[in-house]
Amino acid sequence: MPDDLDDEAGVLTPDTAPDTVFERFLDEGALAFQRCTACAHAVFPPRVLCPACGDPRLEWQRSDGEGVVYSITTLAPRGQEPYAVALVDVAEGFRLMTNVVADGDVAIGDPVRADFSAGVTPAGPFFVPEEQK
Numbered sequence: 001m002p003d004d005l006d007d008e009a010g011v012l013t014p015d016t017a018p019d020t021v022f023e024r025f026l027d028e029g030a031l032a033f034q035r036c037t038a039c040a041h042a043v044f045p046p047r048v049l050c051p052a053c054g055d056p057r058l059e060w061q062r063s064d065g066e067g068v069v070y071s072i073t074t075l076a077p078r079g080q081e082p083y084a085v086a087l088v089d090v091a092e093g094f095r096l097m098t099n100v101v102a103d104g105d106v107a108i109g110d111p112v113r114a115d116f117s118a119g120v121t122p123a124g125p126f127f128v129p130e131e132q133k
C-alpha cells in the first residue's frame with residue numbers, strides 16, 4: 001500500500017471513520033448525520049457508503065434536532081425506573097432510536113427535539129417533547 005494513500009479523500013483512517021466523526025459532533029453537543037452528495041439521501045447511522053445509491057461521497061451536516069415520534073414504547077426493567085424508547089423521524093430526513101424524557105405521556109406524532117441535557121448515548125442525544133422546557 002502506498003504511503004500517500006491516507007492523504008486521498010475518502011480513505012478511512014481511525015480519525016475519519018464515520019463513528020469517530022459522529023462522536024466528535026456529539027462531544028460538541030451536535031446531532032450529526034450524513035447527506036449523500038450524489039442523491040441527497042439523508043444517511044443515519046453513519047456509514048461509508050450511501051445505502052440508497054452506493055456512492056461514497058457523504059457530507060456531514062448538523063441536524064437542528066427537531067423531530068416527530070414515529071413509534072414509542074415504555075420499558076420497565078426489573079428494579080429500575082421505566083423509560084421511553086422511541087423511533088424519531090428527524091426533520092432532515094432520517095430516523096433514529098432514542099430515549100424520550102417526558103413529564104407525561106408521549107404519543108406517536110408528537111413533536112420532539114434533541115436535548116443534550118436530558119441525556120446522551122453513543123447513538124445520540126435523548127429527546128424531549130417540543131413543549132417541555
Ligand SMILES: [Zn+2]
Binds near residue numbers: 036037038040052055
Ligand atoms: Zn446516495
